[in-house]
Amino acid sequence: MTAATGSTLEIDRLNKRYGDIVALNNMTFDVRAGELFGFVGSNGAGKTTTMRIAMGVLATDSGEVRWQGKPVDFDTRRSIGYMPSERGLYPKMKVLEQLVYLGELRGMPASAAKKAANEWTERLGLEGRRKDEVQKLSLGNQQRVQLAAALVHDPEVLILDEPFSGLDPMAVDVMSSVLREKAAAGAPVIFSSHQLELVERFCDRVGIIRAGEMVACGTVDELRGEANLRIQVDAPAARPGWSDAVPGARVVEHNGSVYVLELDTGADDQQLLAAAMATGPVHEFSPHRPALTELFRNVVSQEVAQ
Incomplete structure (x- = not known):
């Protein structure tokens, strides 16, 4: 699948509470087709909660997530590439075997999943690790496998939680190049990161959240203009x-x-x-x-x- 022109991921007035703790308060923003959107905030600000709700991992108390103008449901989420901040892989499963399996879960034929898994492991510098168990990889290489898992089914949208965490400078360059390519193909790409220099360097827009609320959103130049x-x-x-x-x-x-x-x-x-x-x-x-x-x-x- 490829991203449709004009497609937008909309986060519309999400609210989430845990007892007296407000995790999200009317969280609202959108990520447009072909856009790299940086999602930044302090630890506990609500970034991961927002992404988990978008992926259906958490339920929202109120509000809605829409893709191409329609509420995101189970079928829609099959077309989204998601990279969680925590390790979401099977540690004892071999890299290629795991990527093929995850592609099949997304509805790909086994032959297409294997072809895509081979292409992404080569692109991400993992061709020599295809037969290794994930648990035997370095943290940086595990992060590369996580990205391959998010990309193997050619998603229409990418939602990535701290994708640059633990990567060396060369791996950061590879990751950045991949995300730019997906955006150039028309996919909305949203990722969170504490590495603000990376966000500033190549994001089209940035959203800053504080205590579960979006408090600033725009290009870096627009945010500068508000100061x-x-x-x-x-x-x-x-x-x-x-x-x-x-x-x-x-x-x-x-x-x-x-x-x-x-x-x-x-x-x-x-x-x-x-x-x-x-x-x-x-x-x-x-x-x-x-x-x-x-x-x-x-x-x-x-x-x-x-």
Whole structure:
């Protein structure tokens, strides 16, 4: 199967409670055809719960998961490739044998499943491990087998929970290349990760969740646009406190002669420039583009402050 053009995976107002604990609170977002969507949040924020509900592993208290405009059911889930964060493989089963079996469970003829399993083990650098038991593989190679298991049936959608965990840099490159290819073929691809530099590097959009709620969603540039303006200033002669007289400006980073200041809405960057120049030479005065790690940290710090 191949992904249909215009197909969207919709997560619509999911709610999940465990007694007094709110795991998900109106969790809502979508993943579009051909899109790589990064799903990030602190441990316990609700990422895995959302993915498990999408796959039918958990039941939602309310809300709905839709694919191509229709509620996801058992048959629909056969066309989804799922990679859980925990090991979901049979440890004593051999790699190729296991992938063929999983392909058959997804409705593939044995010959097609074997062909696909051979192709994916070769692509993922596992051709020499086909006859090995999974439990005898390194953690990184087990992760590659997990990805092959999610891909063997040519899914229309990919849902991956921490797929880069435990991978070396070369394996990360292989994994990234595979996910890009699936997205380029039209599949919506959603994955969670704590490796925010990877998310920033190749995701089309990012969703940041906090305490079971989606609190920010968009491209990294859009998320930057929602943050207060930051200015990087390199002023070798400046002394601590040089910017105190500028209303709405505060130093958030300081390393040697380089300062990063955050300006509240309405604060005057020209007044800040004048204050910097009053200290002596200014080698740099430019907008500071926060990395996704910094944006994420700001969201988490808001949670702590509440």
